[in-house]
Amino acid sequence: MEQAWLWFGVAGLIVVLELASGTFYLLMVALGVAAGGVAALLRADGPLQWVVAAIVAGVAVWLLRRSRFGRRRIKVDASADPNTNLDIGQRLHVEAWRPDGQARAMYRGAEWDVELMPGEVPDAGWFVIREVRGSRLYVAHVAA
Template identity: 30%
Template sequence: MQAYVGWWILAAVLVGIELTSGTFYLLVYGVAATVAGMAAWLGAGMVVQLLTAGVIAALGTLALRHWKRSTGHPESTVQDMDIGQAVQVETWQNGRGQVKYRGALWDAEAESAGVDSTHPMIIRAVKGNTLVLGNLGER
């Protein structure tokens, strides 16, 4: 078997596995194997093929890590969707209590000492599993 065929089979396997993982790293390695296969097809020696695959894989990995760091973090946007939503107070005492939100009971704390649990309350922030609440219309 020719070296380029081996590289292209490796590339196809890597890209096929990538389709099930969704991380993009195996896609980068599949591209590196494809280019190394092209180098082999053009008659380059094994050292050049390995260097080509290694350099492309390393540069692609660095570029992918940079891209992933520069994109937004989905976990923070999920919490941001909760901010501003109304809650129903179940129990409340001394600025802490439990509220009903999205069909479940949540621990909650007041945003400030001036929060009145007898008035409508909304989520101002999320700290771990605790909702930080304030009164509707106040800031």
């Protein structure tokens, strides 16, 4: 009986560590350790408890990997992701363009370097920010 409480105590400790890490993998390991505790309650010998804990933890981690929670997120280019950079999708007014397709424009109280996205016409007017690379804004015409 004491051995079972040791297993459950370790499982609880792993759950606390899981709360600090933010992934589900330690939770799956804690499930395996708890299964080792159940095996101890059922009076299995020491090596069998370890085998049960290892198998349950391994299967739980494998199932987690195959679920949507265990899949790796696709890295998104932060320069064009509106969820990462709140400037993307905002509008600004460009007074005049230089012949090389670049300009300076006021945006958020400061002057920024502005460049046209490929295929855009350098006319004065309102533009929407499509990308931000360093201190340069890449813009396209506002769709009417």
